Amino acid sequence: MIIRNHIFICIIALLFAACTSPAEEKNTDTLFEQELARTQVRVDAIMEQGVNVPVPKDMAGGYTHEEHKRNWSTLCDAGALFTHTGDKRYATFIRDVLFEYAELYPTLPRHPTNRSYATGKLFWQCLNDANWLVYVSHAYDDIYDWLPEEERKQLNEQLFRPMADFLSVETPQFFNRIHNHSTWACAAVGMIGLVMDDDELVDRALNGLPPESLPDDLRDNDSGLIKDKYGRAGFLPQLDLSFSPDGYFAEGPYYLRYALSPFLFFGEALDEKRPGLNILEYRDGILGKAINALVLQADPTGDFFPINDSHKGMSLYSDEVVKSVDYGYYLYGNDPSLLTLAEKQGTVSLNAAGKAVSDAVAAGKAEPFRPTSVLFTDGADGKEGGVAVIRAYGAEEDHASVFLFKYAAQGMGHGHFDRLGYSFYNERGEVIQDYGSARWVNIDQKGGGRYLKENNTWAKQTVAHNALVVNQTSHFDGEISKAENFHPNLYAADISNPDFQLVSATENNAYPGREMHRSMWLLKDDAFQEPLLISVLRTSGSASASFDLPLWYKGQMLENNCDCEINNVMKPLGTNHGYQHLWAEANCKPKEGQLQFNWFHNGRFFTQTSVTDAEDEVLLVRLGANDPEMNLRRAPGLIHRRNGRANATFISVLETHGSYTPRNEIPHDPYGHITDLNLVVDSPEYTGLSFNHQDGTQWMILISNQNADPSVSHNLNINGRAYNWQGVHHLIKTNNNESK
Amino acid sequence: MIIRNHIFICIIALLFAACTSPAEEKNTDTLFEQELARTQVRVDAIMEQGVNVPVPKDMAGGYTHEEHKRNWSTLCDAGALFTHTGDKRYATFIRDVLFEYAELYPTLPRHPTNRSYATGKLFWQCLNDANWLVYVSHAYDDIYDWLPEEERKQLNEQLFRPMADFLSVETPQFFNRIHNHSTWACAAVGMIGLVMDDDELVDRALNGLPPESLPDDLRDNDSGLIKDKYGRAGFLPQLDLSFSPDGYFAEGPYYLRYALSPFLFFGEALDEKRPGLNILEYRDGILGKAINALVLQADPTGDFFPINDSHKGMSLYSDEVVKSVDYGYYLYGNDPSLLTLAEKQGTVSLNAAGKAVSDAVAAGKAEPFRPTSVLFTDGADGKEGGVAVIRAYGAEEDHASVFLFKYAAQGMGHGHFDRLGYSFYNERGEVIQDYGSARWVNIDQKGGGRYLKENNTWAKQTVAHNALVVNQTSHFDGEISKAENFHPNLYAADISNPDFQLVSATENNAYPGREMHRSMWLLKDDAFQEPLLISVLRTSGSASASFDLPLWYKGQMLENNCDCEINNVMKPLGTNHGYQHLWAEANCKPKEGQLQFNWFHNGRFFTQTSVTDAEDEVLLVRLGANDPEMNLRRAPGLIHRRNGRANATFISVLETHGSYTPRNEIPHDPYGHITDLNLVVDSPEYTGLSFNHQDGTQWMILISNQNADPSVSHNLNINGRAYNWQGVHHLIKTNNNESK
Numbered sequence A, B: 001m002i003i004r005n006h007i008f009i010c011i012i013a014l015l016f017a018a019c020t021s022p023a024e025e026k027n028t029d030t031l032f033e034q035e036l037a038r039t040q041v042r043v044d045a046i047m048e049q050g051v052n053v054p055v056p057k058d059m060a061g062g063y064t065h066e067e068h069k070r071n072w073s074t075l076c077d078a079g080a081l082f083t084h085t086g087d088k089r090y091a092t093f094i095r096d097v098l099f100e101y102a103e104l105y106p107t108l109p110r111h112p113t114n115r116s117y118a119t120g121k122l123f124w125q126c127l128n129d130a131n132w133l134v135y136v137s138h139a140y141d142d143i144y145d146w147l148p149e150e151e152r153k154q155l156n157e158q159l160f161r162p163m164a165d166f167l168s169v170e171t172p173q174f175f176n177r178i179h180n181h182s183t184w185a186c187a188a189v190g191m192i193g194l195v196m197d198d199d200e201l202v203d204r205a206l207n208g209l210p211p212e213s214l215p216d217d218l219r220d221n222d223s224g225l226i227k228d229k230y231g232r233a234g235f236l237p238q239l240d241l242s243f244s245p246d247g248y249f250a251e252g253p254y255y256l257r258y259a260l261s262p263f264l265f266f267g268e269a270l271d272e273k274r275p276g277l278n279i280l281e282y283r284d285g286i287l288g289k290a291i292n293a294l295v296l297q298a299d300p301t302g303d304f305f306p307i308n309d310s311h312k313g314m315s316l317y318s319d320e321v322v323k324s325v326d327y328g329y330y331l332y333g334n335d336p337s338l339l340t341l342a343e344k345q346g347t348v349s350l351n352a353a354g355k356a357v358s359d360a361v362a363a364g365k366a367e368p369f370r371p372t373s374v375l376f377t378d379g380a381d382g383k384e385g386g387v388a389v390i391r392a393y394g395a396e397e398d399h400a401s402v403f404l405f406k407y408a409a410q411g412m413g414h415g416h417f418d419r420l421g422y423s424f425y426n427e428r429g430e431v432i433q434d435y436g437s438a439r440w441v442n443i444d445q446k447g448g449g450r451y452l453k454e455n456n457t458w459a460k461q462t463v464a465h466n467a468l469v470v471n472q473t474s475h476f477d478g479e480i481s482k483a484e485n486f487h488p489n490l491y492a493a494d495i496s497n498p499d500f501q502l503v504s505a506t507e508n509n510a511y512p513g514r515e516m517h518r519s520m521w522l523l524k525d526d527a528f529q530e531p532l533l534i535s536v537l538r539t540s541g542s543a544s545a546s547f548d549l550p551l552w553y554k555g556q557m558l559e560n561n562c563d564c565e566i567n568n569v570m571k572p573l574g575t576n577h578g579y580q581h582l583w584a585e586a587n588c589k590p591k592e593g594q595l596q597f598n599w600f601h602n603g604r605f606f607t608q609t610s611v612t613d614a615e616d617e618v619l620l621v622r623l624g625a626n627d628p629e630m631n632l633r634r635a636p637g638l639i640h641r642r643n644g645r646a647n648a649t650f651i652s653v654l655e656t657h658g659s660y661t662p663r664n665e666i667p668h669d670p671y672g673h674i675t676d677l678n679l680v681v682d683s684p685e686y687t688g689l690s691f692n693h694q695d696g697t698q699w700m701i702l703i704s705n706q707n708a709d710p711s712v713s714h715n716l717n718i719n720g721r722a723y724n725w726q727g728v729h730h731l732i733k734t735n736n737n738e739s740k
């Protein structure tokens, strides 16, 4: 009935309900029109008030800093308004402000603060001068054709060319690095060069300063030598070296979101003004791949995976990501699923890319954003491990399960010691968490907003991750200088079948004389409401050791099948490598060779089943010891501990099941269904596990540990039964009514 | 521009955007139509499958129990479908099922389980038999006129009259109490009486069984004597005794939501069929007042205040509250703000009330739900203290601040020892929390879903509340038998000025020989972004004591101005009265006579400023000690401790300020603005406090402690300056440019 009378009801109802009822009226302006209107209100208010162009004096947060910073965005916005409304008031405003800068700039020495390796003129650091020039280049471009020839000449010669020279030839230690500071420098110099049609500047930006023009002993802010470091400089080498061939950024998506801006701004300008360079296709379309890598490294709620030193909560829907989505759509193939992200962002950029996105959204072209699994390589050459994002969708439309498996290189100064660690998410966010960073960005009360001491003592340590800790010591002793020499390796991956996806990787350097090999699956089967997350972690070494495998579950434990002794006096679990921050709330002994741990989080139930040895211990831990400033979240965790073995294999299966809300107080399916998890074979060559549904259905998963060749055939005898398969892994499902 | 072209743009845009784009199509059915459609799908599926009427055997959760339970709701739904669609399939279905019951019922003895003080026939307890009869009475009513006379007669005589007699004369210990069980009993007997036009049953339901007809030694499930307890029984006495004259329910809104159903069902039926009784106006419209009390006892997110043993998260938007909102609108004055609640509920009841609500919503009559402050009395006569809900709205449209101040009677078995305690909420939920109950309703893993041991040892204890604890001992020694003999008293309230609202109450029995008097204000002033919450708590006694005033803030502490010693070995803070569940994470000494405690929660910053004495201690505590099943949330708290005084006055001011989100990482206004909080006068007669904004503006609040008469004038000399005012309290604001 609803469908049949659709058109008629729709017209009548809309005319009555919507047109006659202003309270329910919907803004029918496009995203672009809405953003334009908001920008106009903001810029008009500032224009009415007038802007100041003060003599630079203050550090960040101080008056002159904040004023010049506001000016760059006001000018950029005013340029967009002039372009899209044609209102000359905006052009006149930009010109007038630029002439104020043109008057001031030639009088300026370097900023009086002298606190940076590359002190700026308008700001305390060149980085902010470059930010200014990137944004103001947009504005200048918007009025360039409108300006009389002699005014252009005056601005070019008094303001912009001097500024470009200052940021490059006069400050080579800022300009000639392979570092995001230099990306901003090159974008600034190159973009203003494109506006002024100054080929010398554009070339300088693309290819850097010739090494022979630099002093031999020039050093950057880490006191590294500028000249020797890479032997290359400029925008093009940065495109070559900043990303893996897949667009993966070694510090993770939180930093990629930040680093991507100058790449995209300059890239888009080059595409428009130097089409012959074909920058968008450079390195096989690396800019598009970086955008793609950014949008794919988010959980189903849109939050970026907290890889390395990430501040949690940064999201696909942050304002900063708007331009990446817009450029991604506009410049790289009009993927209609990006339009759904743009709709949720609720705004677009005020440029051709944003206009294209807005028009497409208005035309109803948006399609659901349901990314599939992806494997990213790490390292400029793609040969330093990587990360896998493995996704599956549940029976219900909006349900999604995703795990991030990390076998990447160290990630430089922001890297964590979390090799072969993972985190797990569903449509409501984190389920098995990575702690992220110990930092409250920009929150003065918390160490001035900088990384906190606990970032080193806790967040980077292995035990803060869902990764194997040996002898209560972090990977590489928690030393970056050791860790940066090695990376894990992808052993095998098979994401061709969305119902049975594998990723498997090895790390053989984190502990001397010890190998680690972890294989993880997402298994989707109608017998279970949601995909199962399965982990097999094997370690072998020459010396007997103690193994700790943490599970940083989020939520409230409901029950477990251990004998637990609660601690009525709590002491920190250790003195270093993160253990000094852990309380043991309870010490438990698992029963019957199998640990079952059942908890509730965000309306769903979870049950993890693990195989245990008779001597295993389970520690129920709580974060927060030795935390004098109360910087750490009081997260709960479980540590599965096995002592005194040279080799060990940990296997576990995580079920997501049921639901509960206090609004109706009706629990659905609160218990897990898995029984009889077993390690059916475990040799250097093969590992196999099996488990049952309580209805009797059995699954067995076999993996070849030493040969991942998809064409190789394997024959394995387990308990008198022969298994034959081809390729690295094999799934056998036996229904309860079949003979076993 | 948007406004000017509204109609035209609207028509064009809607025709194009909505009518041609099915993806964006909105369901234009009314709430009633949508609910009818959902119900039809549900009932049709069950009818197709067929229903069972098994011989009763099982406890709750078992097959026969769940089957009879599902039948009552299917029959009730089918009745509504027959009424609203006219489709006779539904009437036939109801009749056929009723005849199955008519065949079974006469054969039934009491339920074989024999586990209740009032064992039922269909179910293990009469309560569920009464539930069945209430819902099935609706269905029977819907088909009564459609049924042939002889079929009615047969059902009346074989099924319904016997069932009504069983639930009343045959089980008087169930029927004749003043208790929600008996409300269901009376509603069941009365409603089926109304359908059958059986005046005897209706009278029995309204007035109970004559006491002389009961055995003298009949006892209820608490082994209380039925006959002596109140001397009254039936629906009308229950209306007299179950609520305070304001509609307040002694166990709080969580239980009111549950208890209200039979009152409303029977009330609505009486209104329709015995209009002469004028039941809706009974006791000055007590049913409307109870509905009103229910909807007003929720925080701005719709969650009910967790008074006493409440399960947190029960909400105005729960399905169970739909009928209360519908009846409230339909029967009591068509308050258009209730329509906003109905819209958020997303559904309506399938009856005349729901239809009225749905039509009014469709007609665009909904108005914002922005309740103002309200004082509820407690006790059937309204003379046993009460609770105050004090609300103010912030500068931004959707901002709201609310505190609940509790000076009610004990609340029977579900009561907590939290006299003069409060909790505080904003538009995002809890800020200063009441723990609620220690219970996971219906979650089998957690003690079978029953109240947990920690409900007694923690949740009920005084230290679990934002209430004064003396000598680390709960009010009334934590004994209900003592507590139920006394109630606090409202001392004064002034909610006439929404910018300066006071509520003040006393409790003089919680500790022998000790008086407590707490006054709380919500002060709204343009100098602050949000209303300030101000507390003055005075206690005086004959003996020196130790005072603990907890602050159960939610969120992450950012900083405080104390010298703190962190505890690297943690022991429980005590051995009983809740202290056995607390860890002291840090022991702190406040500096400079003033404690400032700054935290972050849910995107906002908070700063509480308190006056401290030189000897005061501050304990930063964490819940969770002695919790073997991990039943308790690891909530953080602050305990302000003052030792060795007979008298003490605690004053504090709480600021809500600023905002922060990790999506843009820009903190706004992260620090509080209050300085120089002082107790300027504190005598048995008067207490006064003053504080400054850092801009120099000063506020002084004076209160008369012993005379709350609004007509009385007060003269007070403070530091050589005379203050004169009339009424219990007085606010003096001195701008920074005025002489002080």
Ligand SMILES: [Ca+2]
Pocket: A027, A028, A029, A030, A031, A362, B017
């Ligand atoms: Ca639109």
Ligand SMILES: [Ca+2]
Pocket: A322, A323, A325, A326, A341, A342, A343, A345, A347, A348, A349, A357
């Ligand atoms: Ca966008």
Ligand SMILES: [Ca+2]
Pocket: B322, B323, B325, B326, B341, B342, B343, B345, B347, B348, B349, B357
């Ligand atoms: Ca409703």
Ligand SMILES: [Mg+2]
Pocket: A138, A141, A142
């Ligand atoms: Mg432009």
Ligand SMILES: [Mg+2]
Pocket: A306, A307, A308, A309, A416, A418, A434, A435, A436, A459, A460, A465
């Ligand atoms: Mg990490």
Ligand SMILES: [Mg+2]
Pocket: B083, B138, B141, B142
């Ligand atoms: Mg009816």
Ligand SMILES: [Mg+2]
Pocket: B306, B307, B308, B309, B416, B418, B434, B435, B436, B459, B460, B465
């Ligand atoms: Mg309580």
